[in-house]
Each structure stands twice: as structure tokens, then as C-alpha cells.
Amino acid sequence: xxxxxxxxxxxxxxxLAEVGCDHAxxxxxxxxxxKCGKAIVSDISEKCLxxxxxxxxxxxxxxxxxxxxxxxxxxYADAIMICGMGGHLIAEIIARYDGNAALLLSPQSHxxxxxxKLNECGYAVSEDECFKAEGKFYDVIFAVRGKQAxxxxxxxxxxxxQDCNEALYEKLSKRLANLRKGGERTREEAERIAKVLECRx
Ligand SMILES: C[S@@+](CC[C@H](N)C(=O)[O-])C[C@H]1O[C@@H](n2cnc3c(N)ncnc32)[C@H](O)[C@@H]1O
Numbered sequence: 001x002x003x004x005x006x007x008x009x010x011x012x013x014x015x016l017a018e019v020g021c022d023h024a025x026x027x028x029x030x031x032x033x034x035k036c037g038k039a040i041v042s043d044i045s046e047k048c049l050x051x052x053x054x055x056x057x058x059x060x061x062x063x064x065x066x067x068x069x070x071x072x073x074x075x076y077a078d079a080i081m082i083c084g085m086g087g088h089l090i091a092e093i094i095a096r097y098d099g100n101a102a103l104l105l106s107p108q109s110h111x112x113x114x115x116x117k118l119n120e121c122g123y124a125v126s127e128d129e130c131f132k133a134e135g136k137f138y139d140v141i142f143a144v145r146g147k148q149a150x151x152x153x154x155x156x157x158x159x160x161x162q163d164c165n166e167a168l169y170e171k172l173s174k175r176l177a178n179l180r181k182g183g184e185r186t187r188e189e190a191e192r193i194a195k196v197l198e199c200r201x
Pocket of ligand 1 (some may be wrong): 044084
């Protein structure tokens with residue numbers, strides 16, 4: 001379900017790169033659904049790359065690289081997918097990239113750091129969705145080269161926070177219930193969350 005949600009956001013491309021691929025199940029799904037013709041998959045861990053080679057054995061056009069961040073070979077991919085890492089690490093990887101590929105990102109945490117970094121690095125977020133899969137909440141963000149200045153609310157809660165979809169509503173309602181136990185210390189964040197939740201009423 002998480003894999004499907006992410007690959008749904010991927011436009012069809014000739015060359016896809018997946019950074020931090022681990023088992024490379026996301027790339028396998030991209031091939032299976034006809035979203036890419038060729039893939040470059042990389043991981044900082046050689047062991048993970050071995051798993052990826054098994055998963056993608058039916059796709060001999062795949063290039064495998066052990067690399068910290070985005071490998072040279074992936075520089076001119078049409079899209080680069082970085083998913084399942086924390087927001088700080090994704091932001092740090094993006095900051096070192098100066099190519100023009102579209103970026104499909106799904107941070108496990110701190111999506112706000114990723115959104116801010118995208119704008120700082122000359123990327124504009126065009127799609128941004130909070131979703132729930134297997135009982136957990138995730139964000140999936142698609143960005144292309146372009147100027148954008150997200151508002152603080154967009155950076156924190158997503159570009160489309162005013163639409164407040166069901167998953168975002170559920171995630172933030174839980175967060176708000178916890179914050180309310182914090183009293184004055186957490187009042188400002190609670191107020192911002194209440195403003196998002198209002199949009200769904
Ligand atoms: C939790 S897995 C995510 C796998 C897959 N992308 C997914 O979403 O299902 C994170 C992967 O990122 C890799 N990784 C961590 N830091 C990295 C870096 N600096 N450069 C490349 N890969 C990295 C880890 O070795 C691990 O395989």
C-alpha cells in the first residue's frame with residue numbers, strides 16, 4: 001500500500017533513479033507498472049544493494065551503485081526517488097544535488113525540513129499528500145525545478161494543507177490531543193494544528 005501510493009505519484013519516465021533503495025521494491029513496482037524503462041538504483045550499503053539485485057533480477061537494464069547520496073550515474077535521470085529515510089537525511093542529500101531531475105520524496109519524519117530545503121535548492125513542490133498505510137502516516141512529495149516560496153503553514157503541514165485530507169486530519173487530531181496535555185509550552189503548535197483541522201469542518 002505504501003509502495004503503491006508512492007509509485008502512483010511517479011510520472012512515466014525513461015530513466016528513474018532510486019537513492020537508498022534497500023530491497024528496491026519501489027523500483028520493482030515502477031518497472032511492473034510501466035512507469036520506467038530503465039532504473040539506476042543505489043544505496044550506501046553494499047548489503048542492501050545485494051538485496052536490490054535479487055529483487056530486480058528480471059530487469060537487466062538496471063544499473064546498481066553503492067553510493068552515499070545521489071550517484072553520478074543518476075545525475076541525468078528523469079526522476080529521482082528518495083523514500084523511507086528521515087527528513088534531515090533526505091534534505092542533506094538534496095542539498096548536494098545540482099541536476100534537474102524531478103524528485104519524488106517520501107520522508108519518514110520531518111517532511112517540513114524537506115519542503116523548506118526543496119525551495120532553498122530551487123525546487124517547487126507540485127504534489128504533496130499525507131496518507132495512511134499499514135496503520136502509519138506518511139507524506140509523499142513531488143517536486144520539479146522552479147521558484148517557489150512556501151508559506152510557513154505549507155512547509156509545516158503540506159502544500160495542500162487547506163484541503164486537509166482524511167489522513168492529515170487523523171494524524172493532526174492525534175497530535176493535537178497529545179499537545180493539549182502540554183499546556184502553555186505547546187500552545188502555539190496546537191493553535192496552528194487547530195487552524196488546519198478547521199478546514200475540514
Ligand atoms: C528504510 S530504507 C528505505 C528503502 C526504500 N527506499 C523504501 O522506501 O522502502 C533506507 C535506505 O537508505 C539507505 N541510506 C541511508 N543513508 C544513505 C545515504 N546517505 N545514501 C544512500 N543511501 C542511504 C539505507 O542503507 C537504507 O537501505
